[in-house]
Amino acid sequence: MKFIKMHGAGNDYVYVDCFSQPVPENLPELARDISHRHFGVGADGLILVRPSEVADARMQMFNADGSESEMCGNGIRCVAKLVHDHGIAVKDRLKIESGAGVLDLQLSVGQDGKVDRVTVDMGAPILNAPDIPTTLAPSGPVINVPFMVTLPTNHHLGNAKMTVEATCVSMGNPHCVIFVDRATDELVLELGPLIENDARFPRRVNVEFVEIISPTEVRQRTWERGSGETWACGTGASAVCVAGVLTGKTERRILNHLLGGDLILDWDAETEHVMMTGPATEVFQGEWGMS
Numbered sequence: 001m002k003f004i005k006m007h008g009a010g011n012d013y014v015y016v017d018c019f020s021q022p023v024p025e026n027l028p029e030l031a032r033d034i035s036h037r038h039f040g041v042g043a044d045g046l047i048l049v050r051p052s053e054v055a056d057a058r059m060q061m062f063n064a065d066g067s068e069s070e071m072c073g074n075g076i077r078c079v080a081k082l083v084h085d086h087g088i089a090v091k092d093r094l095k096i097e098s099g100a101g102v103l104d105l106q107l108s109v110g111q112d113g114k115v116d117r118v119t120v121d122m123g124a125p126i127l128n129a130p131d132i133p134t135t136l137a138p139s140g141p142v143i144n145v146p147f148m149v150t151l152p153t154n155h156h157l158g159n160a161k162m163t164v165e166a167t168c169v170s171m172g173n174p175h176c177v178i179f180v181d182r183a184t185d186e187l188v189l190e191l192g193p194l195i196e197n198d199a200r201f202p203r204r205v206n207v208e209f210v211e212i213i214s215p216t217e218v219r220q221r222t223w224e225r226g227s228g229e230t231w232a233c234g235t236g237a238s239a240v241c242v243a244g245v246l247t248g249k250t251e252r253r254i255l256n257h258l259l260g261g262d263l264i265l266d267w268d269a270e271t272e273h274v275m276m277t278g279p280a281t282e283v284f285q286g287e288w289g290m291s
């Protein structure tokens with residue numbers, strides 16, 4: 001199986017072009033094996049680029065633990081680059097089908113004729129609690145809702161309880177945004193997995209810890225459902241843009257600094273759609289097979 005390793009702001013996936021070869025079998029198992037940082041290629045997950053009946057291509061994505069997600073913001077920018085640079089559809093506007101519907105993408109082509117940046121119309125956020133889904137409210141939006149987490153008994157702080165404020169947004173996939181003074185390792189690496197797997201999120205959740213730098217600039221660290229800490233999350237950055245406006249902390253257009261690079265987000269007041277702009281990079285190509 002031929003593959004292409006790509007990343008968007010350091011959020012790295014193994015991409016498989018299923019226009020030129022058959023769709024591989026046992027996808028959850030393949031995602032786990034190929035994503036392994038020591039025994040595989042190493043990635044945050046696996047993304048298939050498949051033919052679509054309604055768009056230029058269809059993206060199907062799996063996290064590193066083999067679970068399938070509806071949508072990947074950094075991934076869809078790389079899918080657009082792959083579709084353009086590898087000759088599947090050489091256009092500067094593309095439609096890509098995902099679990100969150102068919103999205104419109106505007107490609108920016110560098111001097112070498114290859115795509116270097118992509119703007120994605122991420123669509124309108126979903127704010128109704130049962131649709132996110134979360135049980136933090138019976139219905140309606142979840143904004144700054146106190147959320148108590150009990151640390152495990154073997155934790156160095158003991159069986160302590162911590163309360164954070166959760167603002168929940170779905171961008172096709174579920175996100176819990178928590179504004180903090182400092183996004184420390186302790187918060188991201190210890191609270192992240194507890195919140196991801198909390199019963200109040202019936203389909204688990206992606207967790208964003210966000211520092212406000214100014215009303216137009218934030219810094220984000222992400223604990224992703226199914227992959228752990230990643231260096232960026234495009235749907236998460238979009239959810240943060242929406243959460244910042246809902247909580248009155250930021251304006252509609254923000255610059256978001258993530259561990260692996262920057263994204264620009266704009267929650268359009270007229271369309272209610274979130275526009276996300278960021279880089280897409282091809283790292284290398286390879287072949288995966290049993291020898």
Ligand SMILES: N[C@@H](CCC[C@H](N)C(=O)O)C(=O)O
Nearest residue numbers: 069072073074173233234235
């Ligand atoms: N990194 C992605 C999101 C990938 C899927 C996520 N872990 C989930 O399970 O929903 C992004 O850039 O959006």
